[in-house]
Amino acid sequence: MFLEVQSIVKSFGQEQVVKDLTFALDAKKTLSILGKSGCGKTTMLKTIGGLVAPDSGCILLKGEDITHKKPEKRNIVYLYQEDLLFPHLNAFENIAFGLRLKKISDSTIKEQVRHMLNSLELEDQSQKMPNQLSGGQRQRVSFGRAIITNPSLLLLDEPFGSLDAGTRQRMQGLFKKLAEEFHITSLFVTHDLKEAVLMGDEIGFMQTGNLKVYTDTNDFISDPETGVRDEIEFWGGLQRERG
Numbered sequence: 423m424f425l426e427v428q429s430i431v432k433s434f435g436q437e438q439v440v441k442d443l444t445f446a447l448d449a450k451k452t453l454s455i456l457g458k459s460g461c462g463k464t465t466m467l468k469t470i471g472g473l474v475a476p477d478s479g480c481i482l483l484k485g486e487d488i489t490h491k492k493p494e495k496r497n498i499v500y501l502y503q504e505d506l507l508f509p510h511l512n513a514f515e516n517i518a519f520g521l522r523l524k525k526i527s528d529s530t531i532k533e534q535v536r537h538m539l540n541s542l543e544l545e546d547q548s549q550k551m552p553n554q555l556s557g558g559q560r561q562r563v564s565f566g567r568a569i570i571t572n573p574s575l576l577l578l579d580e581p582f583g584s585l586d587a588g589t590r591q592r593m594q595g596l597f598k599k600l601a602e603e604f605h606i607t608s609l610f611v612t613h614d615l616k617e618a619v620l621m622g623d624e625i626g627f628m629q630t631g632n633l634k635v636y637t638d639t640n641d642f643i644s645d646p647e648t649g650v651r652d653e654i655e656f657w658g659g660l661q662r663e664r665g
């Protein structure tokens with residue numbers, strides 16, 4: 423398996439936030455993760471990204487034990503809702519940033535960033551500064567900046583949470599396209615049931631520090647615990663009521 427998380431436990435003081443977290447994910451797959459506020463989703467992502475140290479358990483990435491590796495050595499990118507761009511760099515340079523650190527030649531950087539801007543449908547926005555971009559455009563630049571360095575794993579923490587419904591829908595489609603084109607493996611935390619079903623090859627449901635993974639989306643939809651049935655019944659009921 424590409425990612426293996428084995429028996430991770432994490433407490434803050436008396437509060438055990440992550441309890442015996444165990445799951446695995448294949449390369450080029452997206453695992454959506456749902457769960458109530460405060461159930462430990464962000465803590466789980468941060469543990470995998472190396473920003474929070476687990477009390478016990480281990481994390482294997484491509485067979486290598488990365489549990490105690492520094493975050494910058496893991497080749498994992500953690501992206502969250504209000505991910506900040508560098509305010510003094512335009513869209514092009516924000517995306518180019520990681521490549522410039524790697525001392526890649528100017529012509530290669532230009533070619534790769536141009537290609538990324540095209541994939542992100544941002545070819546006309548490359549010279550704009552972050553404060554001149556819309557929320558959805560800024561989020562796309564954040565994705566570009568993350569993906570261009572070719573990370574092994576993307577950790578997405580409610581990445582579209584601050585966007586309006588229409589922009590969110592377009593971003594979901596775009597992410598699917600990017601995931602395919604750039605062979606992305608990701609964990610995608612969301613509060614939105616529909617988004618979880620749309621984005622995930624598999625769906626994880628987190629409850630009180632445990633993660634139950636449904637490798638078949640249909641099993642997730644038909645499990646009464648996940649809330650999908652209630653949702654379907656709600657809309658069905660409303661439709662019947664209104665004739």
Ligand SMILES: Nc1ncnc2c1ncn2[C@@H]1O[C@H](COP(=O)(O)OP(=O)(O)OP(=O)(O)O)[C@@H](O)[C@H]1O
Nearest residue numbers: 434435437439457458459460461462463464465466
């Ligand atoms: N650094 C910390 N110190 C103490 N408690 C923390 C810390 N980080 C998180 N917690 C607690 O751990 C629990 C889980 O938090 P976490 O942010 O992982 O939840 P979440 O599922 O991502 O929530 P949300 O959906 O609201 O973002 C919460 O009760 C939170 O208060």
